[in-house]
Amino acid sequence: MTHKAKSRIRQFINHKKRSIADEGRKIWNKRARKEKLELSEQEISKVARLFNYDSVQSLFYNLFTGSVDINKVYKHARNLKLTGKVELESSASISNQVDTKSIQKKYLKELRTSSKSNAIILDGGINQLKFTYANCCNPIPGDEVLGFISRNGDVKIHRAMCNNAKHLLKNENDRIVDVRWAKSVQTNFLGAIRIIGEDRVGMMNDITDILSKSLSTNMKSINVTSDEGMFEGIITLYVDGIVHLDKIMKRLERLQGVKNVLRYE
Numbered sequence: 019m020t021h022k023a024k025s026r027i028r029q030f031i032n033h034k035k036r037s038i039a040d041e042g043r044k045i046w047n048k049r050a051r052k053e054k055l056e057l058s059e060q061e062i063s064k065v066a067r068l069f070n071y072d073s074v075q076s077l078f079y080n081l082f083t084g085s086v087d088i089n090k091v092y093k094h095a096r097n098l099k100l101t102g103k104v105e106l107e108s109s110a111s112i113s114n115q116v117d118t119k120s121i122q123k124k125y126l127k128e129l130r131t132s133s134k135s136n137a138i139i140l141d142g143g144i145n146q147l148k149f150t151y152a153n154c155c156n157p158i159p160g161d162e163v164l165g166f167i168s169r170n171g172d173v174k175i176h177r178a179m180c181n182n183a184k185h186l187l188k189n190e191n192d193r194i195v196d197v198r199w200a201k202s203v204q205t206n207f208l209g210a211i212r213i214i215g216e217d218r219v220g221m222m223n224d225i226t227d228i229l230s231k232s233l234s235t236n237m238k239s240i241n242v243t244s245d246e247g248m249f250e251g252i253i254t255l256y257v258d259g260i261v262h263l264d265k266i267m268k269r270l271e272r273l274q275g276v277k278n279v280l281r282y283e
């Protein structure tokens with residue numbers, strides 16, 4: 019990969035992260051207006067540090083991607099406004115949240131690898147190498163991707179905006195190779211979404227009806243928890259690419275009571 023190509027990828031990653039962080043700020047501002055909570059950038063920065071983010075932008079980025087629960091963030095934000103300090107949650111409170119780590123572990127275990135598939139074309143005359151999809155970002159057809167030659171000789175396929183890919187571009191760019199999706203991919207990929215909304219009667223039935231009937235999509239699993247009239251769910255399902263996944267997310271966003279639908283990684 020040329021220096022110019024790597025530079026374009028870095029620019030793409032940084033621009034994408036800023037755009038996502040801006041969307042996260044919109045979610046924050048909407049919630050702040052609803053709850054009549056005003057925090058300065060310095061106060062928001064304190065909340066960000068509590069969640070181990072080095073900047074407000076990182077907090078907003080992770081709010082939008084669903085890596086951090088907005089209800090949990092606002093709980094600490096309210097405490098900060100009332101008491102002037104932020105404190106860690108008790109273990110009892112944490113246990114009521116979605117067990118994201120265990121769900122993610124199960125999800126990654128189920129993800130397909132495809133050294134026998136022809137979904138990816140490796141450029142530069144190295145098509146004979148085996149490849150697998152990186153568990154850290156779970157790329158699907160339509161994602162911007164790059165390849166990294168691992169120490170055992172196979173190629174790991176990463177999304178271009180993956181944090182690990184960004185690190186590899188910076189520190190081990192001599193092992194980066196150009197890859198692209200084949201024009202026709204004759205297989206399904208396991209994707210996942212995170213959905214948050216009102217815990218109303220019939221909500222789960224409406225979600226499953228949309229997926230199975232309206233969109234003819236097969237689900238692998240669904241994990242749901244609820245608290246104070248709101249629910250949070252992680253759904254794994256089979257898709258043929260990013261267009262299919264986006265269509266599912268946009269359809270679910272229109273469902274009554276749904277507040278947020280995000281791609282889950």
